[in-house]
Amino acid sequence: MKGKCLFNYTNAMEKTIGNDGVLSTDIEHIKNEIEESYNRLFKKYENKELGFMDLIYQKDLTTYNELKKYSKDFEYIIIIGMGGSILGAQMVYEAIKGIYYNEHTTNKKVYFLDNSDPEKTFEVLNLVDLEKTLVFAISKSGNTAETIANFLIVRDRLKNNIKNYVKNIVIVANDGMLREMAEKEGYMLFDVPKNVGGRFSVLSAVGLAPLSCMGINIEMLLNGARDMDKLCKNKDIFKNPALMNAVIHYILYNKGKTVAVLMPYIERLHKFGMWYRQLWGESLGKDGKGQTPVVSVGAKDQHSQLQLYLEGPKDKIITFLRVNKFKNDLIIKNSNYLSGHNLSELLLSEQEGTEASLTSRNVPNVSIVIDELNEYTLGKLIYLYEMQTAFMGELLKINAFNQPAVEDGKRITRELLRGKSIEELTGFKSYDKNYIIEM
Numbered sequence: 001m002k003g004k005c006l007f008n009y010t011n012a013m014e015k016t017i018g019n020d021g022v023l024s025t026d027i028e029h030i031k032n033e034i035e036e037s038y039n040r041l042f043k044k045y046e047n048k049e050l051g052f053m054d055l056i057y058q059k060d061l062t063t064y065n066e067l068k069k070y071s072k073d074f075e076y077i078i079i080i081g082m083g084g085s086i087l088g089a090q091m092v093y094e095a096i097k098g099i100y101y102n103e104h105t106t107n108k109k110v111y112f113l114d115n116s117d118p119e120k121t122f123e124v125l126n127l128v129d130l131e132k133t134l135v136f137a138i139s140k141s142g143n144t145a146e147t148i149a150n151f152l153i154v155r156d157r158l159k160n161n162i163k164n165y166v167k168n169i170v171i172v173a174n175d176g177m178l179r180e181m182a183e184k185e186g187y188m189l190f191d192v193p194k195n196v197g198g199r200f201s202v203l204s205a206v207g208l209a210p211l212s213c214m215g216i217n218i219e220m221l222l223n224g225a226r227d228m229d230k231l232c233k234n235k236d237i238f239k240n241p242a243l244m245n246a247v248i249h250y251i252l253y254n255k256g257k258t259v260a261v262l263m264p265y266i267e268r269l270h271k272f273g274m275w276y277r278q279l280w281g282e283s284l285g286k287d288g289k290g291q292t293p294v295v296s297v298g299a300k301d302q303h304s305q306l307q308l309y310l311e312g313p314k315d316k317i318i319t320f321l322r323v324n325k326f327k328n329d330l331i332i333k334n335s336n337y338l339s340g341h342n343l344s345e346l347l348l349s350e351q352e353g354t355e356a357s358l359t360s361r362n363v364p365n366v367s368i369v370i371d372e373l374n375e376y377t378l379g380k381l382i383y384l385y386e387m388q389t390a391f392m393g394e395l396l397k398i399n400a401f402n403q404p405a406v407e408d409g410k411r412i413t414r415e416l417l418r419g420k421s422i423e424e425l426t427g428f429k430s431y432d433k434n435y436i437i438e439m
C-alpha cells in the first residue's frame, strides 16, 4: 500500500519565523531534558507499563478474522462506547470509508452511540433491522454510565424483538457491570490489556474487534504503526518525528503557545481530530499544565477560525494534516482563475495559502503530509500521535496515562441519580435566582 509521509517543521523554526519559533539554541539547551524524558518513557515501556507500544506487534489476528467471518451476514453494526472506547473505531472507520459511507454502501451500515442523548439512540434504533444488527458494547472499566445505559436500552430492544439475541452482541470489557453481564449472559467477550490506557487503545480489541467487521484492513493499520515505531524508537530527535513534534510543542508551550490546533485538509480526518482531542487533552491536562487541543477542518474553517489564528492572541501552534491524493476528484469549468483546476487543487492551494499567511505573521505551524490516506498511512499517523503524546507527557513531567480528575463528575452523577442534590453533594448552589436572566 502506498505509504509515503513526511513531517515538515520548517515553519516552527526561528530561521523562518524568528523569535516566535523554536530557536536553534532551544533544542540544544534542553537536550538533557529530552534525553531524560526519552529514557523515562522507555523505562516505563520496559516495566510493561505502556501496553500500547506492544499492541502493534500482535501477530495473531485469528480471533478478529473469525469475528469478521461471523459478522458476514449482519447488515448493521452499532458501536456503543465513550471516549477512547469509541473515538478510535469512529475515526478509523471514517478515515477509510469516508463520511457518507452509510448513505451509499450495500454492505454494513455502521452507527456510533457515543453519547447519552436519547434522540440519537432513539433514531439509531429506528434505522436498523435488529435481527440483522451486530452490537458492540465497549468499555475498558465496564462501568461507564453512558455506555451501560445505552447498552441496557439496546439489549432490552434486542431481547424483546428477536430470538436468541445473544448472538447479536459482542462485549469488549475488562471489569465492571459490562463484563459481569457478558459472563452471565454468554455474550462474545474480548479483553483489553490492563496496561493499555483507554485513549491509547484503538489498536487493541477496542478498535480492532469492531473494525475487523467493517471492512477495514486491520493488518495494514498495524503494519503502518510498526513502521512508525521504528522511527519513534530512534534516540536521535532529528530522525524521530514523534519526539521532534513533542519537543516543538513543548518548547513553544513554554513560550506561551497553550493551544494546539490540528487542521486536517481532508474531511475523512475530521474524526481523527476528535480522537486527537481526547488523546492530547486528557493525557496532558494535569497539575495545572496542558495544551488545549482544537480541531479545525480545512478549507472550511478558514472561514470561521482563521481570523483568530492570524490576528488573535499569539498562543497557538498549528499542525496541518495534508493528504496529496484523493479517492475521487472533480474538474472546475466555466470560471476565471478556477477554470480547468481540479477541486483538490483548490483545496491544496488553500492549505498552502493558509500556511503561508500564518507563517508570514510568525504563527508557528508544522505539517504532516501523507501521500494517500489508507490503513497503512493511518496506522502511521495513529502511532505517531500516541508516541508524541507519551513523549510530551514526559517532557511536562506529568502522568499522561491516567485521568483522575474526571472521576469527580462521575461520582456526582451517580449520587444525583440516587436522589441527592448538587447542594448536598458539593455544598454550593448552581442555581441562585439573583444570577438568573429569563430570556
Ligand SMILES: O=P(O)(O)OC[C@H]1O[C@](O)(CO)[C@@H](O)[C@@H]1O
Pocket: 082, 083, 084, 085, 138, 139, 140, 141, 142, 143, 144, 147, 198, 199, 282, 403, 406
Ligand atoms: O472505556 P471506559 O472505561 O468505558 O472509559 C471511557 C472513557 O472515559 C474516560 O475514563 C474518562 O471518563 C476515558 O479515559 C475513557 O476513554
